[in-house]
Amino acid sequence: MIPKIEKASKEEIKAFQEEKLKDTLEYLNEKSPFYKRFFKENNINVLKIKKLEDLYKIPVTTKDFLQRYNDDFICVPRAEIIDYVTTSGTLGDPVIFALTDNDLNRLAYNEAISFECAGVKKTDVMQLMTTIDRRFMAGLAYFLGARKLGAGIIRVGSGIPELQWDSILKFNPTYLITVPSFLLKLIEYAKQHNIDLKNTGVKAAICIGEPIRDQDFSLNILSKKIKKDWDIELFSTYASTEMSTAFNECEYHVGGHHHPELIIAEILDENNNPVKNREVGELTITTLGVEAMPLLRFKTGDMVQANDEKCKCGRNTMRLGPVVGRKKQMIKYKGTTLYPPAMYNILNNFSEVESYVIEVFHNELGTDEILIKIASDNISEELLLDIKDHFRAKLRVAPKLEYASSEEIQALRFPPLSRKPVDLIDHRLQKNK
């Protein structure tokens, strides 16, 4: 069932959000130590903010504020807090997020309607291949959403292909919730152990953390690789702790649907002005109906492209394309704006490229330079030229490319304190600290 408001006209959605915004502003003005002060310092009279356009009068909230004044964002007494979540902050220390009982209900509702977007029904069983603990919000949200929907859920957690397969064969889940690249590991394991991928009963995967489509919504290289061996439907979902809301693809796979009852979404340029439909900008959000830590015009740091046209599924809400990149990773190279994921996508296309790492730094003129180090068994000038051609065709510019040994790249990709492989080494950020 699609929530009524998501099928309503653009005007109705706007009016609905303006009502909710009014409540949010009054709530913040009364309960949030941070925003009370923020409104005073910026001479904002919340009673005068009536339309979505009026939001531009309020300065944006940055991740730095959230980190610096973390406790001041909490609007409820400690006894009302049920769940504690942390996310990585901008200054090193994690940022604490608190949720009340109502916030958990809101999270369950959000995930239930997002699952429904991907066609999940009460009769479905989902296998959860992400962490539910470790102060992580997403895993808990999936569990609560499945429960609200009445669907079954198997909490296997992340990794361990053997256990995942044991569980798939034992409980016959119809949906998997996973990081898409992990599906490649499952495929590899299945091949090694003669598991018939065509007869698993799995219909689809809800994919988090990595894009599965290009900006034109066609499958990217990763998802083509998955579907070649295992032809299940892939749904992208995009969410963050700060939003406590997901943007989930419907069966038409043309971007993640906005849930207007949960969040106001703005796409802003560098000067915090709205960009035009389908232009890339930073997703900036205002949460609706959040009790413990509501956020107003919070800049997420994610660069996205939005589509405003009505979707064939009947929803009339904005659709977000795959995340183009993180704002702080934006590279201005020879007059062109680039984000690392677009470069990964090109490099992943070459089977001759065994591994790679991208280094970004400032040259003597203070402008951005890119150096891509590549390891390959098949070292040749032709390969470098071929890769450069692909860069020019897709991104209009070709960065510097050079060969390195697999050992060197391995060492760069796995620095001692990192839990995840590093694809991008950004020397620009280190200098700013």
Ligand SMILES: [Zn+2]
């Ligand atoms: Zn749709």
